[in-house]
Amino acid sequence: MDGIVINRHRDVDLTFSAPPSKSYTHRALFCAALADGISIIENPLYSGDTEVTCRALGQLGVRTERTADGIIVDGCGGVMPPGGDVTIDCEGSGTSLRFLATFALLYPGRVTLTGSPRMKERPVGELTGALREIGGDIRFTERPGFPPVEISGELSGGSVSIDASKSSQFISSMLIPAPYAEDPVDIIPEGHVASESYLDITVDVMEKFGAAVERMPDGGFHVPSGAYVPRDYRVEGDYSSASYLFAIAAICGGTVTVNNLNPDSVQGDTAFAGALASMGCRVTKDAGSVTVTRKGPLSGVDIDMSSSPDTVQTLAAVAVFADSPTRITGVSHLIYKESDRIGAIGRMVEGCGAGFEYNDNEGEIVITPGKIHGFVLDPVDDHRTAMSGAVIGLGAGGVTIKDPECVGKSYPGFWDELRRAGL
DSSP states (O other): OOEEEEOOOOSEEEEEEOOBOHHHHHHHHHHHHHSSSEEEEESOOOSHHHHHHHHHHHHTTOEEEEETTEEEEEOOTTOOOOOOOEEEEOTTOHHHHHHHHHHGGGSSSOEEEEOOTTGGGSOOHHHHHHHHHTTEEEEESSSTTSSSEEEEEOOOOEEEEEOOSSOTHHHHHHHTTGGGSSSOEEEEEOSOOTTTHHHHHHHHHHHHTTOOOEEOTTSOEEEOSOOOOOOEEEOOBOHHHHHHHHHHHHHHOEEEEEESOOTTOOOGGGHHHHHHHHTTOEEEEETTEEEEEEOSOOOOOEEEOTTOGGGHHHHHHHHTTSSSOEEEESOGGGGGSSSOHHHHHHHHHHHTTOEEEEETTTTEEEEEOOOOOOOEEOOTTOHHHHHHHHHHHHHHSOEEEESGGGGGGTOTTHHHHHHHTTO
């Protein structure tokens, strides 16, 4: 499709099912790949990003097979078969590339990680610097600190400090293979950790596959030598993707219920529903579902979203319809995402007629409501920008989303879901 036009809707009464979590699917695939035996990842997210991970694991000698029951992973027990030097194209999947960086130290050969033009602009220098401390041999083939990067060596273990202010995935990358290091691994974050809640997801999946992870008083992690146990693992629903569905109720008015959600999830994006409650929506939780209802006006909110970065664009979309400004803090690291999401939010907000300010020193966005109208949005291949723009379209009407296929990165069925709902 060249573009899709979103029309205005009011007073909805809709029920959706949240797609599986991309974050959980990635982590389960890597843990299962290291386990000694067959695991089945049930209810996985089939998306562009998770397909990149499955393909990469295959290049490293770990067989994955998509079946009616899920993804079968034939784990290697931490010992990957020899296969010579490999080059892995991670396309636009930052999670795949970052997780593979440490994983590559268990491979008996040189691994080159590369990706899309945007991927080559996303920094990994802090991660690779830490990998050198625990046995990695690192060489950048184009620009220092950025992919493409050649990785070889071994995962020796020991104590390592790392700056994860740009991405918590740097820490997750080191955590997942850590049980197979020659010595126990201590990972010490330096300063602020971006999107810290995602580390809870990493630890949760590691422990489900039988690894021991100790949280240290200084905020670090201790991972003793050990092994993952193969198992059948069911991926829970994704709160990041559900945010667009919740936002429909907030913007259009009415009620939206989203099923397939774990009410006790450690996902940081569970906070999005709470943000909508602060703006004037009513939020109720059931066993396996969350319902958002709006009947009155929306008010602006002052909120720190450092632990729920993937829903900042969704909240920005809701904020343009509020009756007062919204201030979102803790967002400076968004410039390192699939696109510069600070710039993307600015183009989206100003494109529909609202006001936008970004204070780089404070890492905060201020959105001032205005006379909202339709516009044409180029998401620059960023799935979250496309879906957030669609949500604005449901409130304003006349919003055209260019390159709509980019949602396949995390929510391939998004447009089908809107059509099934009559939107």
